[in-house]
Amino acid sequence: MRVVAPRRAEPTTGSAFTGTLQLLRPSSADLTDAAFVLGLGLVALAAWASTFSTGTYLAVGALGLLLGVLAAHVTNALRWHWVTAVGIVVVLYALLGGVVALRDDLVAGFLPSAETIRGLAHGAVGGWKDLLTTLAPVPGDFEFLVLPWLVGLVFGAGAHLLARRTRSVWGPPALAVGLLAGTILLGSFVAATPLAVGVLGTLGVFVWLFVRHTRRRSLGGTGLGRSTRWTAGALLLAIALAGGVGASFLMPGPERTPRTVLRSWVQPPLDVDRYPSPLAGFRKYSSDSQALYDQPLLRVEGAAPGTLLRMAVLDDWDGLAWSASGGVEGDPRTGFQRIGAVIPGAATGRTTTVRLTVEPAFAATRELAVWLPAPGPATEIQFTGPNARAHGEVVRYNIGTGQGLVPDMLRAGDTVEVTSVALPSETGQLPQAAGPVLVRDAVSAPLVPILDSLSAAAGDPWSRAEEVAKVFRETGSWSNGTKPGQQQYLPGHGLKRLLTFGTELVGSDEHYAATYALALNRLGYPARVVMGAAVPEDGVVKGQHVQAWVEVSLADRGWVTIPTEAFTPDRNKEPNNIPPKSLEQQNAPYVPPPNPTRPPGSFDSLFNTHGVGDVLERPARSTDWMAIILGAVRVVGPPVAAILAVVGLLLGAKAVRRYRRRTRGAATTRVAAGWLEFLDRARDLGRPVPARATRLEQAAAVGGPEALALARSANQAVFGPGEPDAEASGGYWSGVMDARKSVLAGLPWWRRWAVALNPRSLVPLGSDRSAGGRDARPVRRRRTRG
Secondary structure, eight states, rough: OOOOOOOOOOHHHHHHHHHHHHHHHHOOOHHHHHHHHHHHHHHHHHHTTTBBSSSSSHHHHOOOOOOOOHHHHHHTTTTTOOOHHHHHHHHHHHHHHHTTOOOOOOOOOTTOOOHHHHHHHHHHHHHHHHHHHHOOOOTTTSSHHHHHHHHHHHHHHHHHHHHOOOOOHHHHHHHHHHHHHHHHTTOOSOOSSSHHHHHHHHHHHHHHHHHHHHHHOOOOOOOOHHHHHHHHHHHHHHHHHHHHHHTTSSSSOOOSOOOGGGGOOOOOOOGGGGGGOOOGGTHHHHHHTSGGGGGGEEEEESOOOTTTTEEEEEEOOOOOOOOOOOTTTTOOTTTEEOSSSSSSTOOOEEEEEEEEEEEEHHOHHHHHTTEBBBSSSSEEEEEESSSSSHHHOEEETTTEEEEEEETTTTOTOOOOEEEEEEEOOOOSSSOOOOSSOOSSSTTSGHHHHHHHHHHHOSSSSSHHHHHHHHHHHHHHOOOOOOTTOOOTSOOSHHHHHHHHHHHHEEEEEHHHHHHHHHHHHHHHEEEEEEEEOOTTSSSSSEGGGGEEEEEEHHHHHTEEEOOGGGGGGTTTTTOOOOOSHHHHHHHEEEEHHHHHOOOTTHHHHHHHTOOOOOOOOOOOOOOOHHHHHHHHHHHHHHHHHHHHHHHHHHHHHHHHHHHHHHHHOOHHHHHHHHHHHHHHHHHHOOOOSSSSSSSHHHHHOOSSHHHHHHHHHHHHHHHHHSSSHHHHHHHHHHHHHHHHHHTTOOOHHHHHHHTTTOGGGGSSSGOOOOOOSHHHHHHHHOOOOO
16 A cells, blocks of 8 residues: 655745744754864864964954854755855855955955955965965964964864765864864964863864764664763773873974974075175265265164164175075075064064164165165064055065065155164173084185185184284275275175285275175184164264174174174275276276176176166077967966866866766665766756656656666666676666767767866756756646735
8 A cells, every 4th residue: 555645735934934944953963063163173273373473363263163164054954065055155255254354455344345355365375375484473463364264164164064964984073183284284383282282182083083983883883881982982082192191291392303384394485686785886885976975865763873773684605795695494484584473583682663764765776675774683663654564565584684675675755663672792702603604614715715814813713803803904995996096996795806805905894894704704603794874963874874894693692793893994094096007907997797607686786886787788699489488388377277177177076976976885876876977968968857757757858768778777776676786787887888978979079078068967956957957747836815
């Protein structure tokens, strides 16, 4: 006897709303999985406590987790496709991202603007790169909040969808472990409460595994009661946690093994070598015949007269010029990096805040405008003025040298407030060196005999260093090569020029500072050259105030300043005016072309000073076909790559689905899945496929003898006596693949590609309304009373 269930009356508007609320009411399993997703997500985000300056990021991430879980729950409860949850997450990310992270460009205080959408898009694509290349801790109320907001939404929705739509015990907890590992890798070198994060994360993952495993167990199980299983599991977990914590104290700690994070390999995308050495153009400031000699460069407020203002710290000499290094290879904590909310590792001591106003002459001097002046290593940098936001987004800072760099260059009228700690200048008696030298003997080998001869009169290293300074100061003469009869004293501080300087001590601050720093490195003292200026009484720094001095690293004192007058003769002590003896000396103002391997731009500013940089003849270049090809690839590559990515995604999704259908489940399940695979090909061809119909009805709608034969074979395998074997299911799938090919026979190649790339079959058949995916049976509609 056949029992027919009574037809349920169609709900009214009120009952439909009530029914929807009933569907949205979470079950105990929903609440349990949601609690684990929220808890483990917060534990993973807590690993960023040392990466962000405030705890605001954790509140933003928690809100993202909660909304992501809600989006997943609504999608699950209403039996929507999981793609719907993706759409909800995207809408929430764009709609609320400005309110929680990018508040500056909102419309009416809460609606996202076009600039907000661009910022959110950049945060989703390049936020991780900005986080890794910024000195931690990053600002807790800046655009960096986009990253925890995105992570919270994605993990909350993805983990809850996976937890409620799969029977896998390991899948959702493994996703939580992956999030924790990702936040640690994206974090800073300083671990944030590692014991709490490790214990809570391990405890949460194991308990969730136990809960999901218990949920899947049959009633028979092992015969143990629920309380017994929970007790045994808790005991084993406690033993594992205690053993893990105890073993952690026996393992190498961070004091011996530095923490490995992605910052260990990711370097800031900044090429310091492309910025010219300002020391090479020193004569532009020191000679009264040059335009910058009496031109205001900076206006300084808050600094006492005589304060040394560092403009550029040059810590690398490669035989051609002193320049700023890009950092020590293998040490990501050196080099120029983006500034976070706090500058870590800043010098300690009495701080001074000065206000610097950039004058047009400083902004027009390209080799200076890129550097950020300061009395010493900075602890805080604050830009003001119309370009403040642009400078704040790109400014870089080198912790090792205490030097800031502004890639978009300071502009006339810009103001910057710098809080810094001035380096001491007293050196004491017989100080010891601290750290490795910056210039190895292998680089300065041709100068070693001259440096040794200058310091041969004394014994211990520091006495020899003082002897070199005394020789420079007492026996040397000062000249920048611009006065009549002194043109033979060329600018530059490369190897060739310093070899000449070492035999005849005549030069400017450029030569004395460059050589003295090399002599100190030869004696074992890390030394670098600093180009800057002494603040005058009126606070207006002009070119004539520019100097070059040396900083040296000493034990128990750190970096100290050796002022210019300690090793440089008085500027009034000029050499004897000897007429030029050679053609090279007659052309002294015109610097000969440097070696082809010189750093880019080392002497460009010097050429432009004399007005000959634009008229130098350059050899004709042959057509660089590789550059043309690379340029074309840069233009055409991104759209082509995007198209190929979409094509690969569609083909890959269909291939994975086909593989899962063919290999998973019992033989009858694989046969039924084979029929669905054939229907999907028919849907991609645009043929109507009724969703709620028998296989024979669907085959009749599709048409063709192949469809009818496959439908009958599937019905026989599923409803017939016995269970088909693996060979039978494999034979059915062979028929399915042949039928898929036969329905494409006679179509042009472009039509076949269109069918292969049609995403229609990726939409569930019950939700597909574009290809006739409707109930084959007529639907009765209630007659309403007029």
